[in-house]
Amino acid sequence: MSSVAPPASDGAAVPGGGALSQAPAFSPLYQQIKGLILHSLQHGEWKPGEAIPSEIDLAARFRVSQGTVRKAIDELAAENLLVRRQGKGTFVATHAEQQVQYRFLRLQPDRGDVHEEGPAQRTILECRRQRASAEVARALALRTGDGVVYVRRVLAFAEVPTILEEIWLPGHAFKGLTAEQMASYQGPTYAMFELDFGVRMVRAEEKLRAVLPDAAQAEGLGVSPATPLLSVERLAYTYNDVPMELRRGLYRTDTHYYRNELN
Known part of the structure; x- marks a missing residue:
């Protein structure tokens, strides 16, 4: 009580x-x-x-x-x-429920829908603790040098690499997060954050722009460096507007499109 x-x-x-x-x-x-x-x-x-x-x-x-x-x-x-x-x-509300999890899933296939396409296949490239840079600390309301968990991963659909993501999480809230944990959980990542760490993302702000990948990013997505990609930066918050995740993703849009719903 x-x-x-x-x-x-x-x-x-x-x-x-x-x-x-x-x-x-x-x-x-x-x-x-x-x-x-x-x-x-x-x-x-x-x-x-x-x-x-x-x-x-x-x-x-x-x-x-x-x-x-x-x-x-x-x-x-x-x-x-x-x-x-x-x-x-x-x-x-929980991210384990479809009507909630799809609020945060914006990339839609050109053909069919996300239900037919199935969940993304996740490849975790990195998952480690590091010191927060000034930029990351500012976004997550931390102090420069505070511990954060850094994750870099590729999400593939039908075995085609489609999203390359970097994720920063406050270290104090995500102690013990491992690459195996990120890769093996079958449901939405935000549902795993709820279940294993008691952190619920309730809203997010996003910034979008068109970019060209650098050589490493192009290799990670299996595209030419001349391929235009959609850059999406997301800052996700838990209750009372406490920032809990900074996520930067590069999206291929040759077979998918970014969908938003305006009320």
């Missing part, structure tokens, strides 16, 4: 009641309740895939109306942090 004191009523937060009372006075109550639920998610009270308490139970816990709790949960569900299941309740 959260140690943060709940609001006394739907009208105001408890004075001196910890994190809730520190919210700005103009913050709507449902936003304060959303913050408390996020606090519980961040600290692992409910694991990915698990059901959270019912709206009635949460309303009693926080001493607010059920409608206030419902509005907070509605926002968390719209942000893909929670998943409502008719007749079953509300669950913590």
Whole structure:
């Protein structure tokens, strides 16, 4: 259970009641309740895939109306942090579920779909601990020289190398990550991060540009150095906008295209 004191009523937060009372006075109550639920998610009270308490139970816990709790949960569900299941309740979203994992999978085959194509075949070229450069440290909110895990891998579809990736992860959150672990897990990488390290990626920012590969990159993807590639830099965050992954990928687009959905 959260140690943060709940609001006394739907009208105001408890004075001196910890994190809730520190919210700005103009913050709507449902936003304060959303913050408390996020606090519980961040600290692992409910694991990915698990059901959270019912709206009635949460309303009693926080001493607010059920409608206030419902509005907070509605926002968390719209942000893909929670998943409502008719007749079953509300669950913590997990990357093991298709509707969640495909939010982060942007490369689509020209023919068929990702279900027909099947999972990517992963070849781990490197997986080691190193010191964070100033650039990586800045992206991951670390100090220059802090430990990070560096991964370089190739993803192939139908045995055709298609994506060359470099990944940097905060060392403190991913202690013990190995190349064998990265290569052998059959599901999405983000699901493995959840299961083995308790880190859930909840959103990401990406930058795209067209580039030409250098000689090593061209060799890794089996293309000519004159082949245009799509460069994608992703910064992925866990709860409360804590950066947890910097990923840079080079994508071949001769048999795939990069798909985005705008709402």
